[in-house]
Amino acid sequence: MSYTKTDMLSHKIIEILKEHSDEKHPLTQQQICGYLEEKLGIKPNRKTVAQHLKSIIGDESCNVFIADNDNDDDDKSDKKYITDIYYASDITAEEYEFLADSIIYSPMLPADYVRDLIKKINILSTGNTKSKEANLRETFHYGNKSIFLVIENIKEAMNTNRKLDVTISDYDKNGKLLTKSDPQSGIKLQRVMLSPYGIVMADGFYYLLASDVRYDDLRHFRIDKILKASICEEDGSMRDVKTLSNVPRDLKPVQYKNLNRYMLDGTVERVHINIKKKDISLVLDTFGNEFTCNKVIGNDDIYDVTFRANIQTAVRWAIANRKAVKLTSPKRAVDIVKEEISALSEMYGNQER
Template identity: 25%
Template structure:
């Protein structure tokens, strides 16, 4: 093959790697358009369709020989029509169609690798970004747009078998502005004292089906959550994606975010996560608490650094005011009860005091 031919083959391979994968193919005509528009080939290339087709056929016959190859790869070629034999198909496809590049990594495998970087708190942000960009370059350009729908707060996570399937369905629903239905599972212990997942039941003892309006996927505290609205209510809900069962896209437009209480002005994800540290639903409220300074690092780990107001500092203690989900703060305050005192609102203070009294009663032997 002469030098010009080798360059054309390399350019064809580069286009196939960037623009195609197992789910996204291109035709010979689209390939020529890209060569002309992005690689500055002369428009006479349209008259040399046979040359492009010959190179494509060469790649299909000798794909193990091209210079960019380090491990075997397969170019997905033309599909046969039902009832056509191979010779008829070759004659039919004077212009070849339906070509894609078989990348080394499947997209779900790349997502797993990227998630491992996103959830690693020890990798600096700049290095993490560079590594993720390198991983994204191992597949087609179509992968980045789907990844943008998942956000992270950089905490470790364990995956379950159907998680990727659930995420793909939820991403599709959000892209198409559709609702989603699913069943939701809880852990229970059966009659043999074995742990199992069972779907939540309705009042009739049947598996309960949830119909929700999905808005955002978030990875936090080692788990994926869906931020959504549960029909027919008007507040924000959160669901663990790994506990969703039978996720299905419903052919019905989702409720606009502006009609959901708390999302009228859109979703500020960083603020939302900081206010919902345990991903409980419900409204956020302004809470004041006083704690020992040696707890400050743990407090920042949970609540971040934005919108915190400190006051009344002494050598050992400090007061902070933060906007947070009240149920989440109630749980967090119990976790750090030896070091933290919630001072307002009064209703939350009384709830925590009642929790502590009940906890003490369990230890009265």
């Protein structure tokens, strides 16, 4: 007997192995019979199940195997009673966990979309890797259900070298993307004409890199806050990115994200810091590995580090890591740090304990 896709019992056995087994958690023949009874409502004949298992195991395309046993050198598939059977997934449980977590902890995706995506990738996994849907209830997600349509139109505009007519909104206190201006909350819809250049992800959100036709610099826009993006047919092709005032030569979207780690407004400049040697990974975590590092004369515990970054990003990062980092230049960034510290001191200094 050979396995075919029309063989319903073999098909059900493989489904059970996909759902309930992996290399670390194989099933016995008795367990498989139990699942068959539970799913089909009948008590299967163990001899028949054993015959089907031998055929399935003999077909390499089924990805079903018998777990190794160091104490047994015989050909296991020839045994009358087969045990320790598992389905070998295309990805490991750890790889599945990474994919599932990447989806679940992307707040820009509506919860319904996340749930559907998790179900789709579940077919890649086996065993105990399908409990991620429960985590969805513990995470917050925004509700822009047009996000994939917006992304589709953005990509189409880039591929055809066209501008985009974009309407940008914001969320209310309940996480709902407003479809019209709301004076009470202070949220106003903005309609802008953009030349799109790329898409990057930062902290679980997609950002559109584009230039507003009214200005000559490169900016970023959170895609999940875009209410509508229409491709312009009559306004000509998009602006050449090389003509923008704040774009280094051959800038790629991923480089823009590294320079603008928190996706804040502001210019990119060369930044100098002093940082404790033991904390140098803080620079790697936020700005990547494109920096120069020199010793500080007279202090073997400190590095003098130089890198390019958005000024507002550098300021926020330096304040957050003030116990390990001192921002030394440019002067404008140092002045902003001082102003922020002064404002914080004034805000919290008069509070009663």
